[in-house]
Amino acid sequence: MSGLREIRERMARAALDAGRVEGDVVLVAVSKTFPVEALEAVYGEGQRVFGESRQQEAEEKVAKMPEDVEWHFIGRVQRNKLRKIVRDFSVIHAVDSLKLARAVGELGRELGREISVFLQINVAGEESKGGFTVEECYRALPEILALSGVRVLGLMQIPPDDERAGYWFGQLRELRDLWCEEFANLGRGLSMGMSGDFEEAIRQGATHIRVGSAIFGGRAYRVEGELG
Numbered sequence: 708m709s710g711l712r713e714i715r716e717r718m719a720r721a722a723l724d725a726g727r728v729e730g731d732v733v734l735v736a737v738s739k740t741f742p743v744e745a746l747e748a749v750y751g752e753g754q755r756v757f758g759e760s761r762q763q764e765a766e767e768k769v770a771k772m773p774e775d776v777e778w779h780f781i782g783r784v785q786r787n788k789l790r791k792i793v794r795d796f797s798v799i800h801a802v803d804s805l806k807l808a809r810a811v812g813e814l815g816r817e818l819g820r821e822i823s824v825f826l827q828i829n830v831a832g833e834e835s836k837g838g839f840t841v842e843e844c845y846r847a848l849p850e851i852l853a854l855s856g857v858r859v860l861g862l863m864q865i866p867p868d869d870e871r872a873g874y875w876f877g878q879l880r881e882l883r884d885l886w887c888e889e890f891a892n893l894g895r896g897l898s899m900g901m902s903g904d905f906e907e908a909i910r911q912g913a914t915h916i917r918v919g920s921a922i923f924g925g926r927a928y929r930v931e932g933e934l935g
């Protein structure tokens with residue numbers, strides 16, 4: 708058995724605490740570094756949404772897993788992989804620049820559909836982290852939201868690795884509230900919360916949590932470009 712059932716129970720409790728329902732929160736089971744057998748086991752327990760952070764690694768898993776899996780790309784997008792990412796994944800969680808958003812839009816228009824994305828925000832302004840700064844994102848938003856071929860589901864963050872994750876989650880929620888008042892077609896989604904802090908993220912309004920090790924067990928190695 709994986710840790711899925713326990714995570715589901717903890718999600719339900721956190722949602723209840725916050726006066727929300729568990730069904731309002733999408734659990735993205737982050738399966739990067741784990742073999743397809745591990746995904747199959749979790750699929751067998753009912754999980755359908757999986758997250759991967761590297762296109763090449765995911766390709767084989769996408770081919771082997773059943774058709775009804777919904778794949779979310781949570782890693783940093785390399786431009787030369789964008790076409791394959793869009794082919795295999797339903798949602799891109801970490802669009803972190805205007806240039807990338809434009810490229811996604813171009814591809815969406817070429818394919819005749821809208822590609823769903825989150826915009827990654829570096830709320831704490833950490834030098835080493837990926838994502839838009841708050842300022843950059845605010846400046847880019849009018850253009851991004853006017854692009855055809857892209858649908859912005861909401862905002863995503865990887866908070867600083869400190870004791871205050873809940874504070875940063877709250878900051879992202881406030882930003883979402885503020886910007887949604889100003890921009891009618893900005894989605895209200897919040898992709899935030901991982902194995903160590905997803906309950907706090909749910910209490911702060913997360914709509915998508917990205918949980919890996921608490922479901923699949925510890926990872927043997929770090930993924931390059933992870934937590935970017």
Ligand SMILES: *Cc1c(COP(=O)(O)O)cnc(C)c1O
Nearest residue numbers: 737781901902917918919920934
């Ligand atoms: C690996 C990863 C996760 C999951 O991390 P866990 O601590 O294993 O739950 C979530 N989000 C991103 C962007 C990741 O790279």
